[in-house]
Amino acid sequence: MHSIQVRFFAAFREFAGTDAVLLETDAETVDDVFEACLQQFPRLFRPEASLVAVNEKMADWSTAVRNGDEVLFFPPVAGG
Amino acid sequence: MHSIQVRFFAAFREFAGTDAVLLETDAETVDDVFEACLQQFPRLFRPEASLVAVNEKMADWSTAVRNGDEVLFFPPVAGG
Amino acid sequence: MKMAIQQGGLDMAAVTASLQDDRCGAAVVFEGRVRNHNEGRDVTGLEYEAHEPLAVSEGEVVLAEAARRWPIRDAVCVHAVGTLEIGAVAVVVGVIGDHRGEAFEAARFIIDEIKARLPIWKREHYVDGPAEWVNCQRPVID
């Protein structure tokens, strides 16, 4: 088990009903972290083209996570 | 013979050394009018892509001219 | 080259004031404005939210890519965040170059990439229903 700080942005924040959660989890990848969030937040889902960052750097759903990491979930972007 | 008012613009004015001349000529087309000007102004020549107007409307080198017409000679444009 | 995120509607002239270079014959400026309709629905205004550090760093990457692909002399992009009214300016892209071809092409590239790649989200307010986050497949429950 390790601690992962999760932050939700924009639509994800509204789906989850919160902007952050500290997970105690055995998740090994970003994808695992999102699955754990899905268990915890029943209205959360993953729209196509959602993006992720780990420790303030853009990452992939397969990126490995370690104790103390911060994972950011970004819904599909719509700038401009 | 008829009277044609000729006006020269930009480079044509410098080639001719004047901005206008009243020709007494038997020229039948704009092209003939330019030929008559070539006789009168030895440093005048026609760069490619030069344009003409007759009585304030864009015209062709083959446009017919009549007594009292005003013919405008435009060197190649270079706006912007 | 400069990428920035700024609170509230933008002013094109202020954003592009730094784009001065005596070698340049061409400036192309794109201004994205809040329009009163989107996909058939009447829009009354919107909010932009950004993850600012990553929006800035990814915007800088986009500007650098444009400068590598076209012989431009300078480029700038500023994106607004917060609540914007109809007609307000949400994003400005400015590019200068010696000739207009590269300035047009680079400006188009930059705005296309900015819209597709930067972590910036748009929540539209509608005449006929609750606000929605744009590009999310299910409506947000307000």
Next chain:
Amino acid sequence: MKMAIQQGGLDMAAVTASLQDDRCGAAVVFEGRVRNHNEGRDVTGLEYEAHEPLAVSEGEVVLAEAARRWPIRDAVCVHAVGTLEIGAVAVVVGVIGDHRGEAFEAARFIIDEIKARLPIWKREHYVDGPAEWVNCQRPVID
């Protein structure tokens, strides 16, 4: 839509101030500036001369053609005449549309046609020789 000829350098913001339409999400502005070089020669400034009535009427034709080819909402073009310094703005084209594609394409079309079709001439002053009318095949004797 508006085409105008104006004495002296232009101000982009003043030219494009009229381009307001709540339906529009995109504005593209092109600014042509006097640059300090042309075809390998150092330029110190220039003069523009226009046949104003025909430049305006032909410019209006160009704007109308753009409005027929793209679903733009408005467009404006102002071209300077007279003596301009390096960096001064010689021509501004502004286009607004609901979406950026049409605004970019129409703006590019308008400036290309303006440069090719309007009776406007440019006389450049050089560091290393007498002034010349641009696009005339023989140098002007000063």
